[in-house]
Amino acid sequence: MPREEEHEGLVLRAIDYKDRQRILTLLTPDLGILSLIIKGISPKKPHLLALSTPFMHGEYHMRAQRSELYSFVDASPLTTHSNLRASLPHLTAATTILRALLSTQLPGKPSELLFRLTLSYLHHLPSAPDPEPLTSSYLLKLLKHEGYPLPPGSSELTEVRDFHQLKTLTVPEGHNKKIYDYLLRKTKE
Numbered sequence: 116m117p118r119e120e121e122h123e124g125l126v127l128r129a130i131d132y133k134d135r136q137r138i139l140t141l142l143t144p145d146l147g148i149l150s151l152i153i154k155g156i157s158p159k160k161p162h163l164l165a166l167s168t169p170f171m172h173g174e175y176h177m178r179a180q181r182s183e184l185y186s187f188v189d190a191s192p193l194t195t196h197s198n199l200r201a202s203l204p205h206l207t208a209a210t211t212i213l214r215a216l217l218s219t220q221l222p223g224k225p226s227e228l229l230f231r232l233t234l235s236y237l238h239h240l241p242s243a244p245d246p247e248p249l250t251s252s253y254l255l256k257l258l259k260h261e262g263y264p265l266p267p268g269s270s271e272l273t274e275v276r277d278f279h280q281l282k283t284l285t286v287p288e289g290h291n292k293k294i295y296d297y298l299l300r301k302t303k304e
Contacts, residue, residue: 117178119188122146125233126171127213137167138184141175142216142233147224151177153187169213170196172234183222194234198241208246209237211295212253219261219302229260239278247291248272248284254294263301266294 124141132138132152139151156163166173172194177185199209212233220226236253240246252272258265259273275281 117180119176119178120185121174121176122149123193123230124149124151124173124175125230125237126167126169126173127217129167129169139167139187140217142220142230143225144227144230145225146222147226148217148220148222149185150183150222151175151185151187165195166190166192168195170199170209170237172196172237194238196237199237201241205240205243205246208250208291209240211250211291212236215254215257215295215298218299219257226260229257232256232260235278239282243282245282245285247286248281249278250291251286251294252281254291254298258294258298258301261302263298266297269294 122141122143122145124143126139127142127148128140130138135156136152136154137156139153141149141151143149153163153167156167165171171192173190173192175190176188178188180186196209200206216233220229232253236249240249243249252275255265255269255273265273272284272286275284
């Protein structure tokens with residue numbers, strides 16, 4: 116039997132599988148992206164439902180299997196990020212961040228810095244009056260982290276390190292979509 120491993124992770128995506136199973140895509144600082152299957156999910160086990168929800172940050176105990184899919188053993192929640200669901204603009208901004216990670220990160224590509232950066236942005240998003248500047252800043256920092264050139268005129272948002280200052284900035288309408296589309300083009304090149 117494979118030995119049990121423990122990894123801190125952030126749920127990026129959850130897909131229902133078969134009758135009472137769910138496949139999670141986690142971002143971890145030490146293994147990058149990994150897939151984890153949780154079996155036995157039901158309304159009688161609400162802790163499993165909570166642990167398998169996007170934006171959940173926790174300590175996940177798992178076993179490696181023959182495939183790239185890990186098998187869930189147990190988990191402890193660290194942060195639910197439930198306050199992201201309080202408003203549609205904030206939820207949309209957080210979802211854009213998760214989608215960008217799913218588009219750019221690979222299994223087995225560890226990145227402690229990107230993991231911590233993501234958690235930091237998810238923590239600060241709910242307190243931003245307008246989540247757009249934070250989302251733009253995150254996407255640009257992700258581009259920079261991945262080694263892609265930044266779009267012209269966008270370096271200002273990557274240089275701001277203070278979240279309070281970021282929360283006071285404004286970005287033109289459609290700016291996030293433009294940066295996200297640019298990110299997707301660069302990752303497909």
